[in-house]
Amino acid sequence: MIRAWLFVLLLIPLFSQAAIEATQFDDPEKEARYKQLVAELRCLVCQNQNLADSNAELAQDMRRKTYELVQSGASSDDVVAYMVKRYGDFVLYRPPFQLSTLLLWLGPFGILAGGVAILFIFIRGKGKLADNQISDNDLQRAKTLLGEEDNNT
Amino acid sequence: MKARFLIPLGIFLVLALLLGIGLTLNPRDVPSVLINERAPTFNLPDLFDPEKTVSSDALKGKVWLLNVWGTWCPECWREHEFLNRLAKTEGVTIIGIDWRDDRAEAQAFLAKKGNPFAAVGFDPESEAIMDWGVYGAPETFVIDKQGMIRKKHTGPLYQQVWEDEFKPLLQQLEGES
Numbered sequence: 522m523i524r525a526w527l528f529v530l531l532l533i534p535l536f537s538q539a540a541i542e543a544t545q546f547d548d549p550e551k552e553a554r555y556k557q558l559v560a561e562l563r564c565l566v567c568q569n570q571n572l573a574d575s576n577a578e579l580a581q582d583m584r585r586k587t588y589e590l591v592q593s594g595a596s597s598d599d600v601v602a603y604m605v606k607r608y609g610d611f612v613l614y615r616p617p618f619q620l621s622t623l624l625l626w627l628g629p630f631g632i633l634a635g636g637v638a639i640l641f642i643f644i645r646g647k648g649k650l651a652d653n654q655i656s657d658n659d660l661q662r663a664k665t666l667l668g669e670e671d672n673n674t
Numbered sequence: 675m676k677a678r679f680l681i682p683l684g685i686f687l688v689l690a691l692l693l694g695i696g697l698t699l700n701p702r703d704v705p706s707v708l709i710n711e712r713a714p715t716f717n718l719p720d721l722f723d724p725e726k727t728v729s730s731d732a733l734k735g736k737v738w739l740l741n742v743w744g745t746w747c748p749e750c751w752r753e754h755e756f757l758n759r760l761a762k763t764e765g766v767t768i769i770g771i772d773w774r775d776d777r778a779e780a781q782a783f784l785a786k787k788g789n790p791f792a793a794v795g796f797d798p799e800s801e802a803i804m805d806w807g808v809y810g811a812p813e814t815f816v817i818d819k820q821g822m823i824r825k826k827h828t829g830p831l832y833q834q835v836w837e838d839e840f841k842p843l844l845q846q847l848e849g850e851s
Contacts, residue, residue, distance in 0.1 A: 565704060565809035578774065579809050582800040607807035609707040 544588050555591045558600055559584055563612050571614060706826040708807055713740075713815070713823045716802035718795030721772050721780055728769065728795035733817070737847045738767040740815040741791070742803065744775045745783045747811040753830035754787050760836070761790035766844070770794040773803055773811055816840065818847045 546552040556573070562583065564575035572580050572587065583604070590600045604612045616622045708714075713730060720726040741757065743750040760766050770791035772780045777796060784794070797803055806815065816825040825843055827835065 579800075582804060586804055606707065607804060608809065609704060609807075611704045 546592065551591050554597050555588060558587050558591065558597055561614050562587070562601075562604055563614050565608055565611065704809065704828075706807060706823075708823045709826065711823055713817045713821050714802070714805035716771075716795060716797075716805065718771065718797050718802055721770075721777065721784075721794035721796040724777075724796075728793045730769075730817075730821075733767070733769065734821060735819050736767060737819055737844060738769055738792075738817050740769050740771065740806070740817060742771045742773050742806070742808050742811050742813045744773045744811050745779045746775065749830045750812045751787075753812050753832070754790070756831055756833070756836075757790035758788045760831075761792075767792050771802060772796050773808070774798055774800060816843060816847070819850060 544552075544555065546555065559573040560571050562572045564570050564572055564577055564580040564583070566577040566579045567575050570580075572584050586603075587600055590603060591597075595603075601613070610616055610622075616625060618626055715730045717727050717729045720728050743753075745751075757768060761768055768791050770793070772794050775796070775798060777798075780794075780796070784791075795802065806813075810828065812830055814827045814831055815823055818824050824847060825839070827839070831840075
């Protein structure tokens with residue numbers, strides 16, 4: 522009896538269905554550009570998701586608009602300009618290089634340069650310290666010790 | 675070298691400061707790029723009469739508010755009382771855009787709760803909404819006599835926002851030619 526019920530349970534996935542937006546393009550190049558655009562444009566409602574990932578209604582609207590624009594022959598730059606004009610730089614996952622985003626673009630390189638500089642100073646400091654501190658006496662002792670080791674082997 | 679133990683404390687303070695700034699910012703407050711730009715025109719079917727259209731051209735030379743709402747949006751329900759009061763006591767022209775809604779439901783909503791709008795455009799397919807850069811409801815725009823967008827408010831209107839931000843601006847705009 523249980524087996525029969527388990528078998529029925531197995532059939533449940535047949536009733537599930539997922540909604541897929543049909544986007545038909547007359548040109549594979551347009552389709553590629555559409556895919557790239559929805560991956561790079563950001564959904565404003567569910568921030569931190571791009572248009573392609575988001576199921577929010579606004580994202581659906583924006584995808585549809587992107588589709589219409591691309592299908593009607595607009596270039597990728599046109600579509601981006603259309604969105605930026607309405608929603609601002611906020612919709613871009615790749616922010617433009619301008620004064621307000623200077624820190625964003627250059628900050629990581631600045632931190633990297635700072636880290637390298639500190640490392641460099643640190644290493645040079647250590648090197649000098651070592652050179653100066655070995656006295657003749659110590660050197661002699663070290664040589665004797667090393668010599669003894671050599672003899673033993 | 676003595677002050678060495680202060681380094682972690684310093685790092686902590688800097689981090690606390692940066693995180694503090696991050697916490698007080700509102701990530702939903704997307705700056706509108708349309709301020710002081712020409713308001714996009716729209717021609718939408720009237721909510722009450724599909725034969726008629728509600729057009730932004732009819733409002734030239736007037737200071738008016740555009741309010742985007744929908745019966746699906748809880749904040750709009752909260753805001754509605756206040757809009758009614760505005761229309762009655764302040765004599766403001768409010769044009770509504772009923773966004774992504776069901777026509778019958780929206781009509782019933784206004785019939786029951788009162789209609790503060792001079793006209794309501796019906797926009798189930800987000801045609802006009804996209805041009806205005808709307809990303810949520812409610813949103814309220816102020817448009818001046820020249821047809822320029824002068825202000826955008828995201829979220830519901832209430833007394834304090836009205837007194838602080840809208841009233842002085844509207845008075846100033848009424849004075850402009």
